[in-house]
Amino acid sequence: MDLLLPLRIAFRALRVNKMRSFLTMLGIMIGIGAVIVMVAVGSGASKQIADQIATMGSNLILVLPGSTTSGGIRAGGGSAPTLTYDDVKAIRNECPAISLAAPSVRGTAQVVYGNMNWSTVIQGVTPDMLWIREWKTVRGREMTANDSDTAQKVCALGNTVAETLFGDEDPIGKQVRIKGVPFTVIGVLEAKGRSPQGTDQDDAVFVPITTAQRKLFGSPIPNTVGVILVQAKDQSLLAQAEREITALLDQRHRIGPTRERDFSVRNLSEILAVSQQSSQVMSMLLGAVASISLIVGGIGIMNIMLVSVTERTREIGIRMAIGAREGDIMLQFLAEAVLLTLLGGVIGILMGVGSALAISALFQWPTLISADAIGLAVAFSSAIGIFFGYYPARKAARLNPIDALRYE
Amino acid sequence: MSGPAATEVVRLTDITKSYQMGEETVHALRGASLSVQSGEFVAIMGSSGSGKSTCMHILGCLDRPSSGSYALDGETVQDLGKDQLADIRNRKLGFVFQGFNLLSRTSALENVELPLVYGRVPATERRKRALEALSMVGLAERAGHLSNQLSGGQQQRVAIARALAGRPALILADEPTGNLDSHMSEEIMDIFTRLNSQGITIIMVTHEPDIAAYASRRITFLDGCIVGDTKGGGDNGGQGEAA
Incomplete structure (x- = not known):
């Protein structure tokens, strides 16, 4: 049997109970919509950070002069003029891992x-x-x-x-x-x-x-x-450059057990990468919370599919008497569940994209709608259909045709 | 009445069927044997609990016997698995039920096409054969009507067309006139008689003697055994024969 036919049968079955089908889909719609919005907001934020990192320049290391100590009070880093032109020249000439x-x-x-x-x-x-x-x-x-x-x-x-x-x-x-x-x-x-x-x-x-x-x-x-400001030759050389600069300046400033280090070396790109990572973690968390509503929606689908199987016991009996195999019945109800979730998923994607655009326009939050997220949402919603539709479909397929035909 | 080269469509040998009902074991069939040749029109009669329904389920490959053997159109079926039984039902059997059992909100044509769908018949061939079957019961012009828009008699005719569409070796009718008034019953029985005269083998369960009188052979069940098997008759006069 071609795959189009079960889909057509499923579509007709869903049309019979329009309101019920809509309410069942609503759970998936909200779930998928929420996931899309959350991921869009999250990846928008992390893209903004990534863009800012790009404006800083790449592979950067910052060398800051040390703090001043006057009368036992230490001022913040960078307050003492401890770095010299000669230091700059030495870094430029003696550290192989740096370019500028x-x-x-x-x-x-x-x-x-x-x-x-x-x-x-x-x-x-x-x-x-x-x-x-x-x-x-x-x-x-x-x-x-x-x-x-x-x-x-x-x-x-x-x-x-x-x-x-x-x-x-x-x-x-x-x-x-x-x-x-x-x-x-x-x-x-x-x-x-x-x-x-x-x-x-x-x-x-x-x-x-x-x-x-x-x-x-x-x-x-x-x-x-x-x-x-120092630029390493390559991202992989950042850590090496940091070590080279520290060693060189330690030597030049005669830093030893009796002398505190009067400069600090910071890997700027690393700091920013960490903040980007934290925003990605945040967006994943939001997505995870949103996907809980997807699971709730999936349970709703399962519930309705079970009701539908019970209601249509007689129809299942007729189909079996006429020669439908277990697999045919299974496919019919799975198709119905997947159609529900897919339709819900597509509407949910439209709602999610719409909401993300609205959020961008109203609150000037950066949002980023990725094709990946949409593809994932489609795949995920069909997976929910199959997962939560499987048990009701199997229940339908395992019915005894005689009992099913007698069912009032 | 049957063709010159009549073959054995049904061969039941020592069929028993028992099942558990609470504490009790019910022996629905206690060794029934039966042979039906192609082209026969058999009525199975008996009071409720006589085993005629159980026999019908076994004949229809909806149930498996506890013991005994069953050959349908030359194929031994008592040991087949669920999917194989489904295929046998699809290829060799056509069902007509008391309650019509059409799919509602579905056109007559699509109802008739249904066995062909499960038989993986291509769409154009499906349509052609379904229309053919509908015209055999005189409903070709109602092909597009939804089943719930048809009268009871028409619905049963669609059901007969559905049973015919798969070109089965045997048509099984379970109280086909049970839900119909006498006029419509007559109409349905006329169709069965006509189909039988075209060589189609029919086994029909009924408890009404005047309906059984349409058949060319009457088998009576009592307490899970076949107690009567009379041939002849088959005239449409409605002269009932006491069971």
């Missing part, structure tokens, strides 16, 4: 253009920094090594700063004043959006590190840098 190392200093200052002003983060960087962070220049030119070597008074604006100060005007070649020092705008950087910590990465101005130290922030100890 870029020092930076940062501070906040007011930027003035015409009658507009804006307080923002000023970062003194080398051209390497923007390379490592894969941060492209969308207008004007990139900062060059010459700018930084000769301490040119030039700057590149983050997107937010450019929009705030210049609006529709083209900032390239214009003069802005930072702490009263005039700088020429040479470029505008592409918009990066929010960092994983929630700060606006585009709210920043980049100047050559040498210029920043000489003209803007000064430095109590000459030749020191703030943070060193």
Whole structure:
């Protein structure tokens, strides 16, 4: 017997009890819908984190200067200027696992253009920094090594700063004043959006590190840098790079049993990967909770199928007398259960996708509807149909034809 | 009446059937033997509890005997498994029940097609044979009607068509007129008589003598044994023969 026929018979049987079929499907619809929405919200969140990680640049290691200790009170990490240009050069030359190392200093200052002003983060960087962070220049030119070597008074604006100060005007070649020092705008950087910590990465101005130290922030100890950003050659070399940098700086700073380490090395990508992982775990948990409602829906299907088998005992008897085998009866009722769950599943997917889109539109939550989740939902709902339809179908198939025919 | 090369359609040999009913063992059949040739029209009679229904179930391959052997159209069936019995019912038997037993909300044609569906007959062939069977009972023009839109007599005619569709070796009718008034009963019996005259073998259970009178052979059951077997008659005059 072809497979179309049992489906047609099943479809007719479901049409006879429209309300009952609908209510039975409702459980599956809600279950599948909930799974789709939960997975969409969860994977939307983890994709957002993944995107943010991508904006940070890849395979990053952060080297932070150590803390200051004055009068027994230790300030936070990064508060003491313990890293130097020579450290940067040493890392660059002596650690085989790294590809780039870029020092930076940062501070906040007011930027003035015409009658507009804006307080923002000023970062003194080398051209390497923007390379490592894969941060492209969308207008004007990139900062060059010459700018930084000769301490040119030039700057590149983050997107937010450019929009705030210049609006529709083209900032390239214009003069802005930072702490009263005039700088020429040479470029505008592409918009990066929010960092994983929630700060606006585009709210920043980049100047050559040498210029920043000489003209803007000064430095109590000459030749020191703030943070060193290091890029490993490859993801697999991250841990090795971390070890190499630590060993090298331990040696250079003469860290030993009597001297506390005055710097710290952080694997940035790893930290972000952990936060992504936790959001994935969260979305799996939500999906698991939602799938409980699927099981409840499946039990509803089983219940109704049992009622249906009892109601149609006589029909089963007729079919058997006419020559239906156990397998034929089995297939008929399984087809009915699977049709119920599949229809419920498809409607549930539509409801789930609709709700996910509505959530995105109403609450500005990122949602991601994946084809995988939909395929899984379809497979899962038919599996529920087979699983919960099996027992009633077997009960029908095992009926004794004489008893079934006599059933009133 | 039967064709020149009559074959043995049914051969029951020393059939017994007993089953447990609570504490008691009920002996429904106590060694029944019966042979039916092709082209015969047999009426099985007997009061309730005489074993005629049990015999019918065994003849219909719906039940298996406790002992004895049963050959249907040359095939020994008493030891077959469930699926094999289903196939035998499908290929060799046609059932007509007292309560019609059509699928409701299903067209007459689809009801008649049903045995062919389980016999894995291709769709076009199925349709052709179902229409043929319907025209044999004079209902070809009602093919599209739903079974519950038909009168009782028409429903029983559809049931007969369904029994015919599989071109079975034997038609088993269990009180086919039990739910019908006398006029409709006559109509149904006329159809049976006509089908029989075309060479179709029929075994019919009834407790009404005037219905049994349509048959060419009457078998009487009492307490699980065959106690009477008379041939002849078969005239439609309705002259009942006391059982």
